[in-house]
Amino acid sequence: MVIHQGRGHLVAFRTFLSSMGINAPAVDTVPGRTAVRPGDELPFKILVRGGGADVKVDRLAVELVIRVEESETTETNWTDPHVLATSDTGAFALAAKEDREFEGSLAIPWEMPLTHALGRRLKGARCALRTTMEIDNAVDRGDFDEIAVHARPVQDAMFQAFADLGFRFDEAEVKKHFRNFQQTQTLGYCQELEFWFPASYNRQDQLEMTVITPDAESVEVIPGSTGSFLFTADELDVQRWTSWLDEFCRERWDR
Known part of the structure; x- marks a missing residue:
């Protein structure tokens, strides 16, 4: 090519x-x-x-x-x-x-x-x-x-978890700013992934998810403007992503 x-x-x-x-x-x-x-x-x-x-x-x-x-x-x-x-x-x-x-x-x-x-x-x-x-x-x-x-396996697992819970992907946007809550971000931009909530969460808007992977081991998850969560890549398979995301949404929005 x-x-x-x-x-x-x-x-x-x-x-x-x-x-x-x-x-x-x-x-x-x-x-x-x-x-x-x-x-x-x-x-x-x-x-x-x-x-x-x-x-x-x-x-x-x-x-x-x-x-x-x-x-x-x-x-x-x-x-x-x-x-x-x-x-x-x-x-x-x-x-x-x-x-x-x-x-x-x-x-x-x-x-x-x-x-x-x-x-x-x-x-x-x-x-x-x-x-x-x-x-x-x-x-x-x-x-x-x-x-x-293409997504790394840990990132593909996140997308699969969103799909399994009924979220619908809308758009990906790269923005020039820092969301360095856990001091993992090294570059002056980050990608926001926008997902429409399923009806079961009683929301009519989107959940914006930022995932920062500064190396092969670390994953910082920033859902919307509600803070951040730091994981290791090894612990985030589809099942872990799904349970974490569902628990996160249940704590903040009635179903």
Whole structure:
């Protein structure tokens, strides 16, 4: 799977290069895989072909980007996503028609927002690789090549517990703020998962659940604005998730 150069940026980029009397270099990024989980490494190759003249590439980078809601009053933005990780080749000379290949990898953060759970796409969640090439201050950013970020087993177990209790998943949103009640959060964003209550809980609204997994062992659960609960990943199977979630809701809302 290849990241091709985006048409709008590519037109401007090639216009700049054409003004110098040359054809544009071409760049493709080939991910080693298109599905990952938090904590994985994502390898990739960058394939570069020189244009009609020698140039100096000031920057060539592959970026891991996510869709983020900027504030409570703005729509979730995918036209200018946030960069979570970058692998940069640095500057190099590219001869006309020369082929160059670079290899690298990006670490998928443990707190990475999910795009898939229980094998299904989560509405509102998007992640991609993006290639950026800069020559003499002219920047070309390639198309987003979307990457599926699947839930870890402990996270899938949570989604299954919600489903077993009759909750209906609505949307996933990534927000730029800290909810670091237990001092586990290391990044300045978190993902809120929105579930509609089943009729049995006498609620007509949603339960917003934030789950922070800073490493392979720890899980911080933040339901709505009611505080947080710290678990180890080993103790949260489907049965434990289900009993905990049901008990939590019973204590706060009549059935």
